[in-house]
Amino acid sequence: MVTTKEFVTPEMALEWLAHNENNRSLRKADVEYLKECILAGQWHVTHQGLAFWDDGELADGQHRLHAIMEAGVGVWVNVTRGMQRAAEEAIDRGIPRSNKDHLHFAGIKSDTRRVAACVCMINQYRVERSENATRWSKRRMRPDEFAQFYAAFSEAIEFAYESNKQLHACVVAAIASAWFTANRDRLAQFRSLLASGAATDAGDLAAIKLRDFLLKKQYGQGESARNDLFLKACSALRAFLDSRPLRKLYATNDHAFPLPTVR
Structure with missing residues (x-):
């Protein structure tokens, strides 16, 4: 088995894919992510690259x-040839690095909940700036791209978490989204009421409605459920900021708060 560093052109990639006869299903999101890395100049040569079995068939990559x-652009890649078929079950058995892991390696302190809240905000940020998207969609981000968003949103996320460390990440994201444009004293009251449930004013009952919904854990799991929970939290927060009653929690984008442009 021999590994060499080679400059792989689009033409070479096309030719080598002709030997891709028995590989796993292609994940379009991963291709798009890697293409963006190439076009953004964020492609780096690592120990991970391309591999061929000893019969010439593509094994990995x-x-x-x-x-x-x-991308239509060539890049340098480590290419391994002559792998034995017995090694097949050992390929891709490691744990992929998470957004939290990438922040850690960049020297940025965080945790899973804060990262999850940031992901919610990024998803809504993309919907806001899309011509036709109305729902969140999964899309991988480059580590440097995520770090840029995290730097822009982290202060707002810290504010949202201040008095309730167990608050659902989607609700944290809703409060953090409002932090950029809404009255922060009023936001702090909303945040506190979600923790205590001690509302005495009729104008505060929207917070209690959201709190009851969260306590019953009726929001479900998965990307669509998280999208709905974020928007429902926004609808409760808007009603609370306006001191008006809320009969129902609404999962519509017109209740979301505008997010600042991240560059």
Whole structure:
């Protein structure tokens, strides 16, 4: 088995993919992510690259090859040839690095809840700036891109978490989104009421309605459920800021708070 560093062009990628006869299904999101890395100048040579079995068939790297083709740009890659078939079950057995892991390696302190809240805000940020999207969609981000968003949103997220460390990340994201434009004293009251439930004013009952919904854990799981919970939290928060009653929690984008442009 021999590994060499090679400059792989789109033409080479096309030719090598012709030997991709028995690989796993292609994940379009991963190809798009790698293509963006190439086009953004964020492609780096690592120990992970391309691999071929000893019979010449592609063993690993189809997503990288498709990304090179779609980007139309050649990049340097470590290429391993002569792998034995017995090694197949050992490929891709490691744990992928999370957004939290990437922040850690960049020297940025965080935790899973704060990262999850930031992801919610990024999802809504994309919906706001999309011409046709109305719902969140999964899309991988480059580590430097996520760090940029985290730096822009982290102060707002810290504010949202201040008095209730167990608050659901989607609700944290809703409060943090409002932090940029709404009255922060009123936001702090909303945050405190979600923790205590001690509302005495009729204008505060929207916070209690959201709190009851959270306590019953009726929000479900998955990306769509998180999208709904974020928007319902926004609808409760808007009613609270206006000191008006709320009969129902609404999951519509017109209740979301505008987020500042991140560059």
